Amino acid sequence: MRDDEAWERLHLERTWGPKKGLIGWLSEVHHTAIAKRYIITAFVFFLLGGVEALLMRWQLSGPEKQVMGPDLYNQVFTMHGSTMMFLFAVPMMEGVGLYLVPLMIGTRNAAFPRLNAFGYWTYLIGGVLLYAGFLLNVGPDAGWFSYVPLAGPQYSPGKRVDIWAQMITFTELAGLAGAVNLIVTVFKHRAPGMSLNRMPLFVWAMLVKSFMVVFAMPAVMVASTCLAMDRLIGTHFFNPAEGGDALLWQHLFWFFGHPEVYIIFIPALGMLSSILAVFTRRQVFGYLPVVLSMVSIGFIGFGLWVHHMFATGLPQLGQSFFTAASLMVALPSGVQIFCWLATLWGGRLWMRLPLYWVLAFFAVFVTGGLTGVMLGTYSVDQQVHDTHFVVAHFHYVLIGGAVFPLFGGLYYWFPKMTGRMLGERLGKWNFWTFFIGFNLTFFPLHFLGMMGMPRRVYTYGVDRGWQPLNLLATAGAVIMAVSITLLLVNIFWSLKRGEVAGDDPWGADTLEWSTTSPPPSYNFLHLPTVRGRYARWTAAEDQPVVTGVRSDRKEVLVTRLLDAAPDHRAELPGPTLWPLWVALATGVFFIMCIFTPWGVVVGGVLLFITLTGWFWPRPPYKEELAPEQPS
Amino acid sequence: MRRLLPLLLACTGCGGLRMLDARGPHVARLRSLWDLLFLISAVVLAGVVLMMLGALLRRRGGSRAQVPEVEAHSVPPGGEGARPVDPARERRMGSAVGTAAVLTVVLLFVITVANASTGAALARLRSPDALEIQVVGHQWWWEFRVQDADPSRNLVTANELHVPVGRPVVLKLNSRDVIHSFWVPELTNKRDLIPGQQNTLELQADRPGVFKGQCYEFCGLQHAKMGFVIVAEAPEQFEAWRNQQLQPAPQPTDPVAQRGQQVFLQGPCALCHAISGTDAAASTGPNLTHVASRSTLAAGTLPFDRGHLAGWILNSQSLKPGNNMPALTLPPDDLQALLVYLESLK
Numbered sequence: 001m002r003d004d005e006a007w008e009r010l011h012l013e014r015t016w017g018p019k020k021g022l023i024g025w026l027s028e029v030h031h032t033a034i035a036k037r038y039i040i041t042a043f044v045f046f047l048l049g050g051v052e053a054l055l056m057r058w059q060l061s062g063p064e065k066q067v068m069g070p071d072l073y074n075q076v077f078t079m080h081g082s083t084m085m086f087l088f089a090v091p092m093m094e095g096v097g098l099y100l101v102p103l104m105i106g107t108r109n110a111a112f113p114r115l116n117a118f119g120y121w122t123y124l125i126g127g128v129l130l131y132a133g134f135l136l137n138v139g140p141d142a143g144w145f146s147y148v149p150l151a152g153p154q155y156s157p158g159k160r161v162d163i164w165a166q167m168i169t170f171t172e173l174a175g176l177a178g179a180v181n182l183i184v185t186v187f188k189h190r191a192p193g194m195s196l197n198r199m200p201l202f203v204w205a206m207l208v209k210s211f212m213v214v215f216a217m218p219a220v221m222v223a224s225t226c227l228a229m230d231r232l233i234g235t236h237f238f239n240p241a242e243g244g245d246a247l248l249w250q251h252l253f254w255f256f257g258h259p260e261v262y263i264i265f266i267p268a269l270g271m272l273s274s275i276l277a278v279f280t281r282r283q284v285f286g287y288l289p290v291v292l293s294m295v296s297i298g299f300i301g302f303g304l305w306v307h308h309m310f311a312t313g314l315p316q317l318g319q320s321f322f323t324a325a326s327l328m329v330a331l332p333s334g335v336q337i338f339c340w341l342a343t344l345w346g347g348r349l350w351m352r353l354p355l356y357w358v359l360a361f362f363a364v365f366v367t368g369g370l371t372g373v374m375l376g377t378y379s380v381d382q383q384v385h386d387t388h389f390v391v392a393h394f395h396y397v398l399i400g401g402a403v404f405p406l407f408g409g410l411y412y413w414f415p416k417m418t419g420r421m422l423g424e425r426l427g428k429w430n431f432w433t434f435f436i437g438f439n440l441t442f443f444p445l446h447f448l449g450m451m452g453m454p455r456r457v458y459t460y461g462v463d464r465g466w467q468p469l470n471l472l473a474t475a476g477a478v479i480m481a482v483s484i485t486l487l488l489v490n491i492f493w494s495l496k497r498g499e500v501a502g503d504d505p506w507g508a509d510t511l512e513w514s515t516t517s518p519p520p521s522y523n524f525l526h527l528p529t530v531r532g533r534y535a536r537w538t539a540a541e542d543q544p545v546v547t548g549v550r551s552d553r554k555e556v557l558v559t560r561l562l563d564a565a566p567d568h569r570a571e572l573p574g575p576t577l578w579p580l581w582v583a584l585a586t587g588v589f590f591i592m593c594i595f596t597p598w599g600v601v602v603g604g605v606l607l608f609i610t611l612t613g614w615f616w617p618r619p620p621y622k623e624e625l626a627p628e629q630p631s
Numbered sequence: 632m633r634r635l636l637p638l639l640l641a642c643t644g645c646g647g648l649r650m651l652d653a654r655g656p657h658v659a660r661l662r663s664l665w666d667l668l669f670l671i672s673a674v675v676l677a678g679v680v681l682m683m684l685g686a687l688l689r690r691r692g693g694s695r696a697q698v699p700e701v702e703a704h705s706v707p708p709g710g711e712g713a714r715p716v717d718p719a720r721e722r723r724m725g726s727a728v729g730t731a732a733v734l735t736v737v738l739l740f741v742i743t744v745a746n747a748s749t750g751a752a753l754a755r756l757r758s759p760d761a762l763e764i765q766v767v768g769h770q771w772w773w774e775f776r777v778q779d780a781d782p783s784r785n786l787v788t789a790n791e792l793h794v795p796v797g798r799p800v801v802l803k804l805n806s807r808d809v810i811h812s813f814w815v816p817e818l819t820n821k822r823d824l825i826p827g828q829q830n831t832l833e834l835q836a837d838r839p840g841v842f843k844g845q846c847y848e849f850c851g852l853q854h855a856k857m858g859f860v861i862v863a864e865a866p867e868q869f870e871a872w873r874n875q876q877l878q879p880a881p882q883p884t885d886p887v888a889q890r891g892q893q894v895f896l897q898g899p900c901a902l903c904h905a906i907s908g909t910d911a912a913a914s915t916g917p918n919l920t921h922v923a924s925r926s927t928l929a930a931g932t933l934p935f936d937r938g939h940l941a942g943w944i945l946n947s948q949s950l951k952p953g954n955n956m957p958a959l960t961l962p963p964d965d966l967q968a969l970l971v972y973l974e975s976l977k
Contacts, residue, residue, distance in 0.1 A: 069952050070853060070952055070953055071852060071952070074851075074852065142849075143849050147809075149809045149810070149826060150810065150849070150850060150851055155770075155808060155851065240826050241826075245827070246810065246825055246827060246828075247825065247828070281700065281702065282716060283702065283716065285721070285725075285728070286725070286728060289728070311821045311822055311847075311848075312825060312830075313804075313825070313828070313830035313831070316750055316751075319750070320743075320746075320747050320750065323743060323746055323747075324743050327742060330735065331732070331735055331736060331739065334731070334732065334735040338728040338731045341682045342724040342727065344683060344687075345682065345685070345724065346716070346720055346721070346724055347702075348691065348699060349690065349691045350691070350698075350699055351691060359683060359687065362679055363676075363679075363680050363683070366675070366679045366680075367676055370671075370675060370676055373668065373672070373742065374668050374672070378746065379664050379746050379749040379750055379753070379820070380664060380665060380746075382821045383661055383665075383814075383816070383820050383821060385821050386821070386847040387847065447648060449650075450649070450650045451648055451650075451816075452650065452814070452843075452845075454847045455847075456849040459856075461858075461932070464843075507698035509701070537701050
């Protein structure tokens with residue numbers, strides 16, 4: 001029996017394992033490997049964005065400080081926003097989803113492995129482009145929102161905004177690739193028995209998020225492409241002097257930009273739900289309301305973009321409509337919070353590190369949610385709009401709503417990804433310094449906003465009375481920096497010396513904990529089956545496994561959308577360099593377009609060649625398939 | 632709490648929470664909406680945090696070493712180690728969650744209605760005989776045009792606006808270049824200045840005072856130093872100010888000032904600035920007809936005095952890097968004459 005198992009594992013490893021060497025590394029298409037690259041790259045960008053934040057806080061710690069001039073400051077705040085939104089938050093959530101979803105639903109790889117690799121390379125090229133520009137002093141300086149006409153050809157000459165616009169196009173392309181991949185993986189590759197109503201909440205969250213990506217990202221890609229065309233070939237989409245419209249940009253941008261917040265936040269809700277179930281040692285209260293809340297946030301999230309534009313002078317009726325829509329989203333958010341509180345109330349709290357972050361989430365995120373209600377209310381928004389009050393609000397929502405659960409998720413899933421636990425003592429220091437530093441940094445900004453301090457200012461006058469609170473905020477930012485340093489120390493220390501985790505250190509419910517830590521290249525020795533929402537908690541003593549899937553081919557089981565009944569076997573493609581070539585061709589296309597319209601021609605030809613290579617039919621395993629085909 | 636917080640901030644040397652310090656009917660109205668929202672938020676936040684802390688203190692279990700058992704529906708029963716949940720407790724929690732959701736709907740409804748009625752109340756404050764002032768945003772200064780039924784009494788000034796106390800004022804907002812945004816926390820809500828679009832904003836000051844405003848929409852290099860001053864004063868004083876601003880600049884009599892005028896008109900100054908009563912009529916930069924009557928320089932950035940004026944003329948780029956005024960090199964005598972002339976433009 002054990003020999004059988006070893007033989008099987010050997011076969012699976014030979015089939016699914018990566019190729020050797022640099023070529024092997026570059027041609028990798030397995031979801032765990034790609035996802036780890038996403039996560040690490042996004043984390044590096046998070047650190048860079050953090051350094052930019054520290055620079056800004058240093059500059060603002062006192063009036064008329066000369067750490068940076070306005071030109072550099074504008075680049076730095078633009079880089080901070082663009083990095084955190086496009087290069088950290090979205091790809092990080094995407095990466096965590098790509099890592100966990102195939103494991104949680106019990107399959108061997110994502111549905112489109114090569115698309116996955118393509119997405120990562122595109123994202124990497126976009127991020128490197130942005131930072132190369134910044135280092136060469138052509139970093140974008142019109143804000144992460146790049147409002148026209150300021151970002152238009154007349155008021156932002158040079159290539160700075162073009163680099164920003166193309167970075168957007170790159171990362172959105174990567175986002176779309178990941179989203180399509182996740183949707184199909186979730187819909188078609190779930191373990192037998194995992195009907196839609198038994199999917200883990202995390203998987204639901206990633207599904208909702210992916211659909212939001214599919215509908216939101218095209219808006220900003222259209223916007224960034226129109227902006228690039230305005231700048232490069234003299235179209236006038238956004239030029240009021242030629243019949244264009246400056247506000248059109250804002251509508252397109254926020255039609256994406258508001259859902260973007262939920263694209264970042266909903267996956268975090270999924271992580272939070274996973275952690276909550278495991279550390280309250282019970283099922284999450286109200287599975288159905290929580291799922292419906294996520295889905296309805298996904299819908300309502302598209303109907304309230306105008307609350308970012310309440311100061312643009314819209315008609316009263318429109319403002320009232322979008323206020324009502326903005327407040328409506330508080331209902332599903334509230335229902336979720338209530339369900340989680342009930343879960344806490346009905347559970348037996350197991351006070352381990354992941355739960356600390358989740359508990360902090362409640363205080364921090366609800367604060368941000370409530371200031372969000374204020375901002376969604378147009379009368380109040382027209383006062384605090386574009387002041388530091390808004391800065392405080394969205395850091396409470398995004399750090400509270402996404403980064404706190406993400407760090408909880410890091411402590412929770414780190415053992416699965418690396419095989420070792422993160423250190424407990426350093427972890428507690430990390431948590432408390434982050435929590436205190438965060439509130440010290442961002443709570444005072446509410447008051448600064450009410451005192452009238454605008455956003456995006458590189459300095460302020462000595463006579464404004466804004467110094468004490470700014471200094472306090474800067475002190476908080478330093479504490480947060482210390483906290484992140486502790487986290488890094490903990491990660492590197494634990495990678496080498498951390499306690500060995502074993503398959504399932506938490507007694508968790510989802511399927512990723514039923515395989516080894518870290519998972520092998522084939523994820524599971526036997527594809528699992530499921531008979532309840534909490535797969536491992538509800539598994540029978542003799543829970544069956546899937547048999548009859550070949551281990552000498554990259555075969556996975558495809559199941560039906562609703563009930564996850566087995567449908568057929570499918571073979572997934574293996575490692576190849578083509579996604580990298582296509583991504584590089586895309587890179588040439590977009591980057592060359594910054595300088596000349598000929599980029600479309602050159603890039604188009606390169607893309608044609610590389611895509612042909614990618615899709616060139618490879619010989620199927622004729623001799624082996626033949627007997628299986630009915631003649 | 633409402634009294635305590637501003638007091639606390641004042642003690643620490645911070646400026647006041649200007650947004651709550653209403654000096655006119657608009658912000659007073661907004662203040663009562665703010666108070667309602669603040670109260671609701673405080674209660675909700677306290678409730679959530681208390682619930683969480685309650686759960687935290689209530690039942691704990693498990694140690695580092697031992698993984699505690701779980702509760703979950705196990706259908707069909709016989710799962711691995713999961714105890715079924717207690718149905719009575721789930722029902723109680725269900726009704727608690729349901730009640731909280733209903734309360735949420737009620738609160739959201741209250742907020743929606745309060746918000747809309749605030750909007751309606753602000754709209755009712757509009758008045759047909761309001762004083763109309765056109766505000767034009769420029770990178771990085773403000774142009775104010777006080778309108779009058781008699782077009783010959785339309786006046787143009789920059790960066791400092793006087794308004795009469797007790798009379799409604801309607802601002803017509805527009806921009807010549809990029810998007811800017813207008814806000815005086817004590818007097819108004821906020822409105823963008825958008826090229827190709829005219830927005831309106833009402834304000835009214837109830838008491839005399841001097842208020843600082845600035846641009847709130849990121850507008851490029853000197854967004855931070857695009858300020859202005861609003862002086863609310865008694866109607867008589869306002870009329871006096873208006874009449875004085877309508878006068879063309881006085882012809883200099885003193886020879887130094889006369890030379891200064893020559894420097895102004897023959898040098899690069901006149902390419903961008905206007906002084907009525909002279910040949911200088913450009914509108915790229917602020918109108919300087921009565922520049923010496925203003926309290927600030929460089930769009931609310933520097934106090935108006937000879938030292939700052941000289942520094943600004945010679946090297947504006949070090950005071951407000953990136954602004955559109957080039958650095959000038961003037962012989963000392965010319966500079967002195969120019970300063971004397973500009974200071975005479977009361």
